[in-house]
Amino acid sequence: MPLLDVDDLTTYFHTRDGVVRAVDGVSFNLERGETLGIVGESGSGKSVTCYSLMRLIPEPPGRIERGTAMFDGRDLLQMSPKELRKVRGDKISMIFQDPMTSLNPYLRISTQLIEALQMHRDIDSKAALNKAIEALEEVGIPGASKRVFSYPHEFSGGMRQRVMIAMALITEPDLLIADEPTTALDVTVQAQIMEIIKQRQNDLGTAVILVTHDLGVVAGSCDKVLVMYGGREMESGSADQIFYRPRHPYTRALQKTIPSLQEKGQELFTIPGLPPDVSKPIHGCAFHPRCPYPKIGSPEGERPQLEDIEPGHCWAACGFCDSSAPIETVLAKADDHVAEPVDGDA
Amino acid sequence: MLKFIALRLLQGMLVLLGIYAVTFVLVAATPGSPFSSERAIAPEILAQIEAFYGYDKPLGERFITSLGNVLQGEFGPSAVYANRTVTQIIAESFPVSIKLGSISLLLALVLGVPAGILAAVKRNTWLDYLPMSVSMAGICLPTFVMGPLLALVFGLILKMLPVAGWYGPEYVVLPATTLGLYYAAYFARLTRGGMLEMLNQDWVRTARAKGVPEHTIIWKHCLKGGLIPAITFLGPALAGIISGSFVVETIFQIPGLGQWFVRAALNRDDFLVLGLTVLFAAMIVIMNLLVDIVQVALNPRLKYD
Known part of the structure; x- marks a missing residue:
């Protein structure tokens, strides 16, 4: 039995301007002592996922709509406030961004x-x-x-x-949730902090959920990776699978943005456009408006289902684009396409 | 810390000196004189009176003389009540104002601060809306409406309490309530604001993530910082309660300082005006110093310097 088994976690914020679907059906699990990296751009629902597990979402306006989070055999999402207090800070701890x-x-x-x-x-x-x-x-x-x-x-x-x-x-604690622990720090200090987390994890055998948008950090310290976008799971798998055999266009594009993997002297690659506005319903694939791959068919349609590629590696199998080729070929071929201004709110 | 207090007291002295000088000039520049009355006074007699009070000397000399007297603790004779000195008048009425003021302030704190905390913790529920609308009404309703209203209900209709005078404990109730409710309203709003700011801080989330129960978060993590706005207001509030009570003192016929202030200004009783102004200024200076000391004690990020 895994230490933490999250299934279909869904957290919405009910605001005056509509329902913000911050986390929309995310599933993952974590064994004792393992490290899971949650990556994605700002606003992709990484932090809200963590806060939902700790039930630190301000309610209202937030609400955990559905899902389960079995921790050591008990559902965190169904616990009474008293039971929760016993888990928080004792079995599960959290460090914050700032x-x-x-x-x-x-x-x-x-x-x-x-x-x-x-x-x-x-x-x-x-x-x-x-x-x-x-x-x-x-x-x-x-x-x-x-x-x-x-x-x-x-x-x-x-x-x-x-x-x-x-x-x-x-x-x-059995589990440490680190919500972007190095984002607000100097680059020189970042490495030290990651080193300390890793070292203490080894000493204590703590499982770690590491939220970050620094893929370099993920590559260096995570066993598993969950790629999120627009509150949804895009791809998940072991660090090796995600880094060496990325399947989803978003994962591939994200990897292209790692500065140290880019040629010196060249302009850094960025994914054009903005993350989706999760206060509006998303049809089909959330990444579709910014996807560099050649599109096939209409962007309206069913949400892509998670599909296993190999054991432990799955992706939101998108049928709206032809993502068979590696991203380098696509980018080289469709330079004009990338240069086009893309409406991120679409 | 001693250095800080000494420095602040020195600063306070300078402030008082400035206030004394400005008041002196303003009083001297006011047309008319304390000795003019409806009845015509023979010029020789008037000259004699003015000579007695030192009004025949040039302004500069009068200022130096009066300042010297004040530094020796003597504010001079009352220019209107011939047989009393300003110090005597203050000695009679100040304790009355202090008593009324401290009871009012205590009432204001006891009612206002808990109401503010409750409203912040239960924000956007009726436990927030009810005390906050009551306090809004309290701020909007001037004491000269509240006072007669209370006197009407509890004094004349219910006949529970005396409506005027200053003879025993029961005479304190209505004026202290009138004054206290007004400031309670302010304290409630300030405390609510301060506590809300604390409760929205990131470190409250950290405390929750540690499994700290809500009541400990309120008392241990938020109260210190949340009370700072209310404590900052304490200085002006006390000075305001004691000096600003002149409306209430007039309504309830209480022989306090406030009444004398009004009377002194109307009578052009120069020495009394000066004496009372310096007294109030000194109270505000001292209260602000006390508030600063308490603030440093509450907020570790502040230092004495």
Whole structure:
């Protein structure tokens, strides 16, 4: 039995301007100790997927419409608030994108670090404090026994993210959800933070869901990858399958955008257009308006069904374009097509 | 911190000096004199009176003399009530205003702050709408409407409470309620705003992700920051309650400072006007200093400098 088995997770936001289909039928699973990377552009529903699992979606306007998320045999989406509180911070922890705003500026680091321990473990405050100092040392904060009494504003961004990691892992959870943990940080610090997450994961055997739009990070640290677009699953598989045998046009285009894989001196490749407006219903394939592949048939139609290509590797089998050729050929052939302005809202 | 307080007190002294000078000039520039009355006074007698109060000297000299007296704690005689000094008048009426003011402020805090917290936590439910519409009405309704209204209902119709005077504890109820409700409304709105801002912060989400229950999030994570707007308002509020109570003091016939302020201005009682102005200014300076100290204590990002 996998540690986490998510099936058909669907989260909508019911706003005055209509229903925003932020996450629309996403499924994945995760074994103990494994790392799953969720990738996609901004607004593709990666973060909302994570928040839905933790039930941190503001309700209203958000609502988890359907789906199941079996964690250790229990459905996270059906838990009572009390049961949820027992899971949050104990079995599942989370780190957030912006370390500058994710720590409470009014409370000492020590108070915030030991909070989860006090909540979930029968531990006296002295032992908890020692554990907190230990946790800070493990994420590489020098002078931890003194700095534990500092306030968040006395730390730099990278240091704060280390504190967040220490805080999330202090209860040795089974699952760590990291929502773009490096996006708000300096490039030099990003690598350090990823290294710390990986190292702590190895020490504790924690499974990790890593949300990112940095494909380089995914290639370096994930066992499995889920590619999302417009709130939907486009393709999923092992890191090798996704990187060496991408099937979906979006996955292929996304890979083309990795800066380090592009020739030096050349203009960087970008996918033209904008991500879809998920407040309007999407017909057919969500990526269709921006797809560089030759189109076949009308874009209106049934949503592409997920189809297995090989064991563990599936894609939203799109019948609206001819995606048999590798993307390089298509891009070379249809240079004018790519250059055309594309209406992203279509 | 001591250095900070000393520096701020010094600054406060300068502010008070400025206020004293400006008030002095304004009072001197006002046409008429404290000694003119409907009855004609013989010019020799008037000259004698003016000489007694020092009005025959040039303005600069008068300013220096009066400032010297004030620095020694003597605001001078009342120009209208011949047998009393300004200090005596303040000593009689200030305790009354302090008593009325502190009870009103306490009432305002006890009603306003919890209502604001409740409204923020239960936002967009009737527990938010009800206290917020009541407080909106409270802000819009001036004390000179609220006061007579309360007096009418509880004094004249229900005959539960006295409507005027200052003789015993029951005389405090209506004026303190009138003043307190008005400021309670402000505190409620400020507390709601402050708490809402805190509850929408990212770190509240972090706390929830740790499994922290909602009540702990409110008390431990949000209250400190959420109260800052209300505490900032505390300084002006106290000064306003004590000085601004002159409407309420007039309605309920309370022998407090506010009444004297009005009377002094109408009578052109120069020394009394000056004395009361400096007193109010000093209160505002001290309250603001206290508020700043409390703010630094609440917000670790602030430093004394």
